[in-house]
Amino acid sequence: METRENILSRRSIRNYLSEPVSKEDLQEILEAGTWAPSALNLQPWYFVAIQSKEELAKMSEIMERVADRLEPSLKARFANAPAVVDETTTFIRNLGGAPVYILAFQLKPDYENNADMINLSIGAALENILLAAHDKGLATCWLTAPVETLIGDELRDMFAPGKGSLVALVTLGYPAKEAKAPRRKEGRFTII
Numbered sequence: 217m218e219t220r221e222n223i224l225s226r227r228s229i230r231n232y233l234s235e236p237v238s239k240e241d242l243q244e245i246l247e248a249g250t251w252a253p254s255a256l257n258l259q260p261w262y263f264v265a266i267q268s269k270e271e272l273a274k275m276s277e278i279m280e281r282v283a284d285r286l287e288p289s290l291k292a293r294f295a296n297a298p299a300v301v302d303e304t305t306t307f308i309r310n311l312g313g314a315p316v317y318i319l320a321f322q323l324k325p326d327y328e329n330n331a332d333m334i335n336l337s338i339g340a341a342l343e344n345i346l347l348a349a350h351d352k353g354l355a356t357c358w359l360t361a362p363v364e365t366l367i368g369d370e371l372r373d374m375f376a377p378g379k380g381s382l383v384a385l386v387t388l389g390y391p392a393k394e395a396k397a398p399r400r401k402e403g404r405f406t407i408i
């Protein structure tokens with residue numbers, strides 16, 4: 217896919233087919249992440265792709281708790297839009313039925329005072345992952361819900377013991393539904 221078309225047509229998808237993702241595709245997608253630029257070339261990321269049925273089931277139990285913890289604040293924030301609360305919590309609970317979850321961690325528990333540049337570097341790697349997946353006809357959604365609910369350390373200890381904090385979770389799979397592109401705001405850049 218041409219680069220511009222890939223960037224503009226990628227969408228966050230919240231409903232997936234159960235069709236598995238091949239090992240080769242998964243490998244190439246994760247490898248694309250590792251080719252991102254990183255501050256001081258630290259390559260401060262560690263990815264865990266979960267696709268075994270047993271581990272996905274463990275994740276489901278955890279995401280159930282994430283949804284329960286987030287629901288009260290979502291209800292308060294979207295008091296006039298119960299459908300948004302319902303849609304958001306349902307997605308957190310079932311992760312859209314995605315056959316693969318990618319957990320993104322910092323590689324080390326401590327990068328001293330470099331938190332921003334570490335997070336930016338991992339963000340760059342995640343965008344590579346999203347675009348590489350889209351290029352293969354696969355869909356993704358980048359989530360921070362499990363990070364916000366402080367359940368990241370539990371996930372780290374289960375899936376990446378000894379590594380640093382959880383930065384994001386990405387769902388991956390073949391899309392079951394198209395998504396409409398959310399409007400982009402005007403005036404977010406200038407050319408001088």
Ligand SMILES: Cc1cc2nc3c(=O)[nH]c(=O)nc-3n(C[C@H](O)[C@H](O)[C@H](O)COP(=O)(O)O)c2cc1C
Binds near residue numbers: 227228
């Ligand atoms: C850092 C980050 C955190 C996000 N967290 C969530 C999330 O917790 N739940 C969710 O459904 N989408 C999440 N998203 C996806 C955004 O909602 C989505 O990217 C945005 O609405 C624009 O839509 P698009 O990706 O289809 O262009 C997140 C995206 C980013 C970059």
